[in-house]
Amino acid sequence: MLYEGIIRLVRENSEHIAGYTIVKKELTDLNGYLEVLHPDEITYLNALKFNRRKSSYLLGRISAKSALGKIIPTNTVMSSFKVGFGVFQFPVIEQLSCSGFQVSITHCDAIGISIAYPEAHPIGVDIEKINPEKVDSMMNMFTQQEITLANSYLNDKASAYTLLWTVKESLSKILKTGMMIDFNYLELDSLDYKNGLYSASFKNFRQYKSFSIVLDSYIVSITCPKRTDIDLTNFAKHLTHLNLQS
Structure with missing residues (x-):
């Protein structure tokens, strides 16, 4: 396909x-x-x-x-x-x-x-597989505020944490740092859901926004300039x- x-x-x-x-x-x-x-x-x-x-x-x-x-x-x-x-x-x-x-x-x-x-x-895109076995390791990459935000929209922890991960990863691709940056520096400060898309903004990179699409087994996130x-x-x-x- x-x-x-x-x-x-x-x-x-x-x-x-x-x-x-x-x-x-x-x-x-x-x-x-x-x-x-x-x-x-x-x-x-x-x-x-x-x-x-x-x-x-x-x-x-x-x-x-x-x-x-x-x-x-x-x-x-x-x-x-x-x-x-x-x-x-x-x-x-x-x-x-x-x-x-x-x-x-x-x-x-x-x-x-x-x-x-x-x-x-610039635009950054990331896809990740929803994997319950990675919940514990991913949890250490997020702030408590981010975990609370994600859990308020997604009851399944694997999906919630994978969404956070893909959002941050898509931003890191715009910054061209990949995994070489402290993920806490890419902290989300808001999350919303409308018309099938999750939207997020960032605490330290307010000039960007992100949109995420949750599929059965994967989550895809795109980050672009806020305006x-x-x-x-x-x-x-x-x-x-x-x-x-x-």
Whole structure:
């Protein structure tokens, strides 16, 4: 399964377009997309020893290039550029003939999600599996206020803590720090639910907001600038389709 589309990012004095792709495929099917990879990406893939790592890498690169294809010039050859790594492992677009684009990548199990965006308007995305066995370890990553907030909306602790985790992780991707930042510094100070979306704001990063979609087994969160009007209708619909076909 592969779903793709665009997300309109409306500001008071400007409008931007982001592209997204949601992929759910096993490694055998992902191997059918190798033609979009840059030679350096092929070399990196072939050096990976384990199928799980190969699958994660392909989910990320295939979804990233598909998402970028929604916003870069249509005549761009996907194998002509690569999605490399920054010093903290965040994705970096290299050798693309047109500049000014970046991408946020996340993957879990056989699912890969990427959102490509203009550098002028950052976005971060994260997906995590709801796993009751991780409740105790995740609990230590949150403040008591965050735990109270999440439990007030989600009765299941695994879902509540996974939501908190994905929200923070999606913000860390905008900051390009990943897990190298103290998660308490990414503390949430509000949480709400409306029209199928959980929305959150941050204590120390008030210029950003986050939206989360809770599926049967996964939670997906997107963080973007606070004053952006973002329409996630189609993105959420595609995630729901993915959920129904799981």
